[in-house]
Amino acid sequence: MKWVCESLDAQTDLGFVIQWMFVTLVGFLVSLIWIEIGERPDLGALEGAIGGLIISLAQWFILKQYISQSWRWIFVHVLIWSVIALTPVGLLGWVTPRTLNLTPRIFYGVIEGIKLGICLSIGQWWVLRTEVFKAWRWMIASVISWGVALPIGWMFGGILRQGTSFFLGDVLGLVLVWTIVAGMTGTALTRLLWYPVRPDDW
Template structure:
């Protein structure tokens, strides 16, 4: 009986992770309909708000199964990306480096900038988690690390793809890989944080 319960919990966790990966990546791809990937001066607060709203809404579709009042996740994610876009960082989820094709340098700057973006994003999203999730402060560290690794992967792979193909679309593909890495890391870490709430145990009215 205990073994069956552990197996069910494992399957539930894997299912959540796959859903989280899917909605996050799909959210990024959908955002490209309204946001054109570009350089830092061109991707600012408006693009950040649009992107944050789309990504936050996509992730809410999965979070609402486990997190009470998950609608606040949309507001937090939208606000966070708007503030990040307004800052000197720019909305880095849709930004690629200008005239920098060194994989080493891109990895370095991607890691440093990603750490800042992830910390800001995680800190604001924490407000949507803290009332219902124990040890929710860990989310700030998780977000910072995920974005440091993800943006480093995205920018470096974007340089490789662009140099190999000779077209800017390679940069977009690199960012897509970066978002995939971020979704994978954050999804894994969300499973234990949200373990208090089994899937579909919440009333749908809780949003």
């Protein structure tokens, strides 16, 4: 009986992760209709608001089934991505490095990914803190996700661009970034959403 329950839990977790990855990637691809992949100075607060709105709206279709006041997820992402666009961090979800050298892409990818993860996780934690048990764990998961995904995606994009001389290589690198982030954060959410905050935890 225990084995059956664990099997059902695993299927539920996997189903959620797949849905989360799908809507996140669709949101990113749709955002490219309005946001042109570029370098940091090219993208401003308007692009940040558009990108944050589209991706968070896509994710909201999944989150609304699990948390109350899920509309705050959309509000927070529009705000955070708009503010990030005005800082030196920039819209890293839509930014490619200027250099094709893989070493700085990996090194700075880790550093910049951690910075972005911190910025995003603070706002996301504010949404999740009253919805899930020990929501601070989400901040760790978000930082690790972006710290891992960005250097891998930038490296992959750099390799493709060196091999083909086409900018599309970097675009595919960003697709990989969002795929990894969605997979890792989706997995983290399955660990959080199944354990809601109990009244006696306050």
